[in-house]
Amino acid sequence: MSWGPDRRDFIKYLAAAGAAAFAPGDGTVAARQAARGSSPRIIDVHHHYASPGLIASLGARNVGNNLDRFKGDAPERHLAEMDKLGVATAMLSHYSGFWFGDTNQARRDAREANEWAAATMVAPYKNRFGLFAALPLPDTDGSLREIEYAFDTLKADGISLITSYDGKWLGDASFDPVFAELNRRKAVVFTHPLEPACCRNPLTGVNATTLEYPTDTTRAIINLLTTNAATRFPDVRFIFSHAGGTLVSIAQRILGNEISSDALATPPAKDSRLYHVRRFHYDTAGSANRVQLQSLKLLVPASQIVFGTDTPLASMAGTVTGVQGSGLTSDEQRGVYRDNLLQILPEHTQVRLRAVDP
Secondary structure, eight states, X not given: OOOOTTHHHHHHHHHHHHHHXXXXXXXHHHHHHHHTTSOOOEEEEEEEEOOHHHHHHHHHHTOOSOGGGTTTOOHHHHHHHHHHHTEEEEEEEESSOOOXXXXXXXHHHHHHHHHHHIXXXXXXXXXXXXXXXXXXXXXXXXXXXXXXXXXXXXXXXXXXXXXXXXXEETTOGGGHHHHHHHHHTTOEEEEEOOOOTTOSSOSTXXXXXXXXXXXXXXXXHHHHHHTTHHHHSTTOEEEESGGGXXXXXXXXXXXXXXXXXXXXXXXXXXXXXXXXXXXXXXXXXXXXXXXXXXXXXXXXXXXXXXXXXXXXXXXXXXXXXXXXXXXXXHHHHHIIIIIHHHTTSOXXXXXXXXXXXX
């Protein structure tokens, strides 16, 4: 892709943002200053929203954390922060699950959330927002209908899934019809963890987002490998949140000799566990630092790392500057900020986003 004549301005922006990462405080002011005068090109793959109907539904069930952060959600809120920090496009995903034991309610909530995002945020700001549509899993029939509606009517850019549903993780055989359809469509599937049914409040005083969320992401990855779902559905383009959770720290337990120095230096055997781990993509949300990104890069190519912030539940500014201070090369950073994701998005999305490239 062409970066246009002002490529140097963008590199200057990245350099300034990197300096902001080491400034006192959260880096917001410095990141704003860095972004001024540069054309936005970053794509945020991990960007949450909540529709009014979903907020009401969750509130009525007394479930869902941080609901106040999403009340009155509107595109202007998102765009203001994006414009300050050079984020061109945010790929929207729902912030909560939909399954609380009521199939019809889950279907209504998923449809309302998808339609609201498409009509309120994507359509009026076509090049600023994309949509990873929600599904009412573990309801298979409802999910298949929603896939059809999301792609064929709403023109969604991909699907957003939770790592586990009602005690079943991605890769479970009960989800095979859904994944067969996603595979047929060569869909991008963004995954996000929640606190699983098995492990609610195991440690007093430790928030689920600290330990259970990243652990559940790793459970989903392992289940896709051990059930051979990753092999059976090779055209599903997975993106895992938070640098793959705890994947790197237990890589030897999952991959064994595949992570020896010699094995890592050669292409992995097709459909081996390492093969799939290296074809998956991983975002930077909650992981934009030298320790996690350098560790992840030892296991997977830098081309598999994509930019994600967890907005509005985490700092967009901190993620922008964190990537710059992570020790990735300028070419690797450019891939993370934009190019890596563009390679796997649907063609209609690539055309749309590249049309506004400087």
